[in-house]
Amino acid sequence: MTCVDYPDQTAPNVKRSQIGKPLPRTDAPGKVFGSTRFAGDHTMPGMLHMCVVRANVASAILVALDVEKARALKGVVEILTAADMPTPDVQEEISGQDRTNGADTESPILAAERIRYYGEPLALIAAESRDIAEQARQLVEFELKPVRGVYDPLEAMKPGAPVIQGNSNIVAERKIRKGDAAAALENADFIIENTFRTPFQEHAFLEPEAGLAWVDENDVVNIRVCTQDIAHFRAIADAIGVPHNKVRIRGALVGGGFGGKEDCTLEKFLAVMARKTGRPVRLEYSREDSFVGHGKRHPLILRYKTGVMKDGTICGLDVEIIADSGAYLYLSPYVLLYAAVASPGPYRIDNLNVRARAVATNNMYTSAFRGYGAMQACAAYEQQMEEVAKVLEMDPIEFRRLNYLRTGDPVATGFVPPGAIWTEQCVDLAWKAIGGRAKPAQGPVKIGRGIAAYQQSYGRLSFLDDSSEAWVGVELDGTVIVRSGVADIGAGQVSALCQIAAEILGVSLDKVTVYSTDSAVTPMSGRTAATRTLYMTGNATKKAAEAIRTRLTHRAAQAFDVRQDEIEMADGTVAAKSNPGLSMSLGALAKICRDEGISRTELAMFHQTMQDNLDPETGQGQAHPDYVYGAHAVEVSVDTETGEVCVLRSIAAHDIGQCINRAAVEGQIEGGAQNGQGFALSEEMLYEEGRLITPSLSEYLMPTSMDMPRVESIILESRSGIGPFGAKGIGEPAITPVAPAVANAIADAIGVRVYQMPITPERIVNALAQKRQSAGQMS
């Protein structure tokens, strides 16, 4: 880890006792001693065990479903099919999309007639034991009549293709238009056109989905579940036809999310079964259930047509994006927008034309995944930048330098981000750290180095509502309580809130307890997604703690007969700066406040000002509150005989605004490097007519400890972010530039580019064979 003191570095804007340091996270002890209870670790007396019956083909009519044999099995308590399901789902409005094709946003709880993807749920079983539930699953008989499906988005766009739902397979469209791209391309000295393809990706969190539900004495359905969003209680209530205040979600520390636990997973199954049986019910997904039971990363086809002048300025860019939305919409329109907004990259391009479409197929539905469309766009634009530089015969770093967005420049949508844009600094530092261009290696094993820069938003889309609340209170013994609905999905979200409260109220971390992720008792703070949690809930927590601090220091100033700004709070003590003799414990001050009716608690809201939707034709407006910028550099070896790639070095440079916990920031960067490397090289979901044939962690290959180099983190702090203390965010940015950096390093090593990820040994060997063939033809 290197902390860079870059000349532009702005001074810390607060006196910080712990913000920015590498601290042990408050959630760590429970996790390493084994006392943390995840959602699947809870049981209740009298509970039933559930399992899900799923379709075994991707496109079919459900002709018959016979559950009687299964129901007759001793110990089977209930079996539910579509006929037992409550009112139809309430369809969510998608801002900026007219949804005229009539497609449903989400799949029904259970399929009634039409099967649209492999693994679509058909029936729910509840039994006295797991074994019995599993036996009953084997006894459920169903007859499916195959229907011609479509599994390739390009095929699905053709006339005559089977229509998945409604009247068209094009389920979402976004456009961005700025200047005159067509004219600019006509006047360009060079036009470089390439098509890049990115694959499905599985989140592969280590904790498969799990939950426990029961109906309590107030007729409230309680659902204890691993989720990134406890606000789903509303959608669940709508789906099962009860008022919103009759569903409670109690989350837990989540065993990895990455976007895969952002939509509802098994909550509705649990809710309907708990209500139907009146008993506590528990459902744990197997790994295979998890593979087929939640949405994947959107595969994208990205066609880039870049016009450049001989001097290296980009004069125009035309981008076409096709995203495979799978069988249901889910978050596709938003993911598509992220891809469109990100598609020019961190570069100033005045003549821009982007057309992005999401297309329905009978593949697994696609939805949120760390990076959310923007990382797929980065995989394309940063490879394209290298290809353009090659045509120009320019150094790719110098070519980028001619075109960077710089602080104060507008992004693709015309919006000027409030924070700093330090792409150039990050690229230079990462490239320097890796040592610049590699020397050519002799023999069959080649060495290559590559880099990629990026732009990734933090905070939710600006035209969607977004608020976050946090409650902070000072106890009579000087300890602090924070209540916030935030879901901690493993990145240290809760620990960060703890630090913020501790910083403002002048106590040590161990004096703060955070109660989180319960829709009944913690203030709602929105989903843990979109790199928004530190920004939104961090700001809310800071605001609440500051309000208390103001009241407490006001009262202390009276007690000591000094000015309020003379009061310091540190180490659980409140004292006058000018006179060390004037001090009392925070607890003593809290008692005075109690006696006098001065409130020691505060509920604060941080609200992101809602903007108009982007112009539907030009995409101009504010898409996001702000952006993170940075770069990733990678060194690889490539065996040109076997196609084997080893990542030898992996160096990240990010301007994250302000570290809250440096160790947690590094952790995000290191995990992002792994997640992106797997995406680039080895993680491949193979489907045969929509049927997943790699539904296990021995077939779907994410990087192991043997595959990962030691990741180096260069952390820049512009302190220009709109989060607490000038923070931006790092959850998604950590992954965004990794895959194109790997791709560029491979192209550097072997002199030929593989345009489709993952860049498997087979694809490398084929690309090299093609290169030899075309070289042979030329000679």
Add this chain to the structure above:
Amino acid sequence: MSNSKPVTLCINGRNEEINVPAHRTLLEALRDLGHVEVKRGCEKGDCGACAVLVDGVALDSCLTLAWMCEGSEITTVSGLGNAQDPHPLQTAFIDLGAAQCGYCSPGMIVAAKGFLEEVTDPTDDDIRMALSGNLCRCTGYAKILDAVKHAALLMREEGGKS
């Protein structure tokens, strides 16, 4: 069930009895006994989240049958140490930020413990090899590697003292 029989398992130094059928895995038996610190990740031996020590050797409890473990010493991550008396691996995992979501941590720590019994002064590559059966999706293994290395040092120092 007719093929069930009572089995006595010695878990973290205490004998516990459970009635289990022949096909019941050690993972399921341990979790049914309340040892939910043993994590279920894949039930196929692919991920290592369920690793426990059986007579000092790290095994995937999802691939081990409960019946086979009668008379063996089974150690879970909770048996290695606690907040009052932490194992050096646990201390290192906390101090160096090696646990993120924490779901792989119990298996990872147990696997590392088994390995450090064999190799007291490991290189980075030794550790990578030893932990290659334990998947993690959050950390890129960087801080896990650091923590295991640091724990090895702490354990050597402790060993030197005694």
